Amino acid sequence: MIWNQEAECMPLKEKEKLQLNLLKKVVERAYENVPYYKNLFDNLKLKPDDIKSLKDIEKLPFTTKSDLRDAYPFGMFAVPEEEIIEVHTSSGTTGKPTVSGYTIKDLKIWGEVMGRALTMAGAGKKDKIQNCYGYGLFTGGLGVHYGTQTIGATVIPISAGNTQRQIEIMEDFKTSIITCTPSYALYLSEVLEKNDVDIKNLNLKAGVFGAEMWTEEMRKTIEERLNISALNIYGLTEIIGPGVAQECEEKNGLHIFEDHFYPEIIDPNTKETLGEGERGELVLTTLTRDGMPIIRFRTKDITALRKEKCGCGRTIVRMDRITGRTDDMLKIRGVIVFPSQIERALLKIEGLQPQYQIIVTRPGHLDELEVQVEASSNLFSDEVKHVEEVKKMIESRINNEIGLRVNVTLVEPESLPRSEGKAIRVLDKRDFS
Amino acid sequence: MKLKQISIFLENKEGRLKKAINILSQANINIRALSIADTSEFGILRLIVQDSEKAQKKLEKNKFVVKVNEVIAVEVPDQPGGLDSILEILYDSKINVEYLYAFVEKNEDKAIVVIKTENIDDGINALENKNIRLLSSEDVNLI
Numbered sequence: 001m002i003w004n005q006e007a008e009c010m011p012l013k014e015k016e017k018l019q020l021n022l023l024k025k026v027v028e029r030a031y032e033n034v035p036y037y038k039n040l041f042d043n044l045k046l047k048p049d050d051i052k053s054l055k056d057i058e059k060l061p062f063t064t065k066s067d068l069r070d071a072y073p074f075g076m077f078a079v080p081e082e083e084i085i086e087v088h089t090s091s092g093t094t095g096k097p098t099v100s101g102y103t104i105k106d107l108k109i110w111g112e113v114m115g116r117a118l119t120m121a122g123a124g125k126k127d128k129i130q131n132c133y134g135y136g137l138f139t140g141g142l143g144v145h146y147g148t149q150t151i152g153a154t155v156i157p158i159s160a161g162n163t164q165r166q167i168e169i170m171e172d173f174k175t176s177i178i179t180c181t182p183s184y185a186l187y188l189s190e191v192l193e194k195n196d197v198d199i200k201n202l203n204l205k206a207g208v209f210g211a212e213m214w215t216e217e218m219r220k221t222i223e224e225r226l227n228i229s230a231l232n233i234y235g236l237t238e239i240i241g242p243g244v245a246q247e248c249e250e251k252n253g254l255h256i257f258e259d260h261f262y263p264e265i266i267d268p269n270t271k272e273t274l275g276e277g278e279r280g281e282l283v284l285t286t287l288t289r290d291g292m293p294i295i296r297f298r299t300k301d302i303t304a305l306r307k308e309k310c311g312c313g314r315t316i317v318r319m320d321r322i323t324g325r326t327d328d329m330l331k332i333r334g335v336i337v338f339p340s341q342i343e344r345a346l347l348k349i350e351g352l353q354p355q356y357q358i359i360v361t362r363p364g365h366l367d368e369l370e371v372q373v374e375a376s377s378n379l380f381s382d383e384v385k386h387v388e389e390v391k392k393m394i395e396s397r398i399n400n401e402i403g404l405r406v407n408v409t410l411v412e413p414e415s416l417p418r419s420e421g422k423a424i425r426v427l428d429k430r431d432f433s
Numbered sequence: 434m435k436l437k438q439i440s441i442f443l444e445n446k447e448g449r450l451k452k453a454i455n456i457l458s459q460a461n462i463n464i465r466a467l468s469i470a471d472t473s474e475f476g477i478l479r480l481i482v483q484d485s486e487k488a489q490k491k492l493e494k495n496k497f498v499v500k501v502n503e504v505i506a507v508e509v510p511d512q513p514g515g516l517d518s519i520l521e522i523l524y525d526s527k528i529n530v531e532y533l534y535a536f537v538e539k540n541e542d543k544a545i546v547v548i549k550t551e552n553i554d555d556g557i558n559a560l561e562n563k564n565i566r567l568l569s570s571e572d573v574n575l576i
Contacts, residue, residue, distance in 0.1 A: 382479055
């Protein structure tokens with residue numbers, strides 16, 4: 001089912017025309033009403049009139065999370081405060097939270113895109129949606145809530161936590177769709193099993209899972225255990241909350257609601273715009289929001305865009321499942337590498353301590369990737385030949401995972417730096433200046 | 434007859450060899466023979482000591498990676514062709530030698546050589562068949 005046929009299946013030309021029109025307007029609104037953007041544009045000698053084509057968006061400066069933090073709490077609002085009827089914040093785990101302010105119209109937009117997302121996951125008027133996202137400053141709970149109101153489904157606003165009660169309600173109310181984080185869905189499935197609840201007696205058919213990164217393997221596990229279709233939703237507080245993009249039954253990427261959010265992919269190092277299918281950082285511009293227009297927000301999420309028409313009939317662009325964050329992304333000889341990939345390869349090797357350090361250098365013109373691994377008695381031998389075989393074996397395991405040649409160095413036990421919280425896994429010694 | 438050898442992983446880093454040797458010295462463990470295999474990235478220090486179990490414990494306590502394995506020790510006549518005759522036997526029996534090194538010997542007319550063959554038992558059989566005297570740990574400690 002498609003909630004808004006016109007918006008979701010728009011011919012390319014028409015879509016681009018609409019986007020350009022909306023982009024011009026949002027840039028003007030930001031310039032006229034948000035002092036932060038006015039100063040920034042003035043310093044760069046940019047005027048809203050400079051936007052003559054969609055490509056001209058590349059002239060505009062980026063907005064980062066720290067820019068939004070500096071404007072805490074209400075510095076990014078483009079309307080008088082009395083026009084704002086609701087506020088949400090990000091979790092604020094890495095410092096002051098960022099605030100998102102919504103006008104009546106903004107909340108309508110949010111309800112609309114969430115309505116489209118839920119419809120895409122198979123929801124309709126007859127469905128009972130158990131919304132296990134937290135209600136509160138977090139956008140998850142209310143975002144889904146507004147979506148259910150748009151499409152006229154029944155929302156069970158149970159919020160997060162109290163798993164026994166979740167299960168009771170699920171059985172008694174005949175919940176057909178659940179919305180929560182994928183890790184909670186997994187947990188829920190375990191508790192259901194422990195409680196000897198027969199999945200067949202439940203009425204579940206789909207789940208809309210988001211707010212954290214997850215994998216295809218996790219999808220398979222959730223789908224098997226809960227006997228549902230598990231679909232991926234994407235969004236972020238700074239842009240609107242959940243409902244920026246949603247997966248359809250094809251499970252082949254998430255459709256971005258392009259009449260409200262304009263996506264770009266950039267190389268996080270050079271900040272250049274990348275083409276279709278190239279992996280890089282997702283950058284989003286709000287095209288329609290009044291309360292808080294955001295120009296070229298750097299999401300730090302790594303994905304790629306796919307433009308070909310989807311089997312579901314929608315023409316709007318799809319983004320791949322998020323595979324990482326720029327915070328820990330490395331680009332080596334042009335290839336994107338995440339420490340987690342290397343860790344995955346190492347964890348598969350028996351007798352190897354999962355302590356490692358990645359060192360990137362550029363001795364000449366080419367990047368070199370070294371992975372230091374702690375030696376252990378399982379890997380060690382009195383013969384050089386054997387130790388070198390072990391080293392080569394580790395190298396080829398990593399190579400299979402990341403597709404790059406790598407040099408593994410064995411170091412002495414407990415010689416790699418350890419820290420209380422996040423271990424320092426990457427030493428990038430390349431000089432980019 | 435097999436002899437216990439301990440091997441120690443050494444990162445190519447200043448002071449690591451010194452540190453390993455120092456630990457043994459502090460523990461009053463006498464080194465009977467040693468050799469170092471070095472590559473551009475790491476080294477393997479191989480030792481014959483009087484008490485390999487104690488040496489292993491002390492080294493591991495100090496975060497060294499240690500492996501104990503068995504090698505062959507033979508007496509070789511201290512004269513031209515001495516080692517050659519031993520190797521001849523192994524060659525004739527098609528036994529590969531992985532590495533070998535010599536003892537710091539005090540015996541006047543005998544040298545002692547440590548040999549690691551690809552297959553230790555095959556090496557021992559070949560040598561014993563030719564009446565070569567293999568040394569036990571007691572022999573080595575008495576030298």
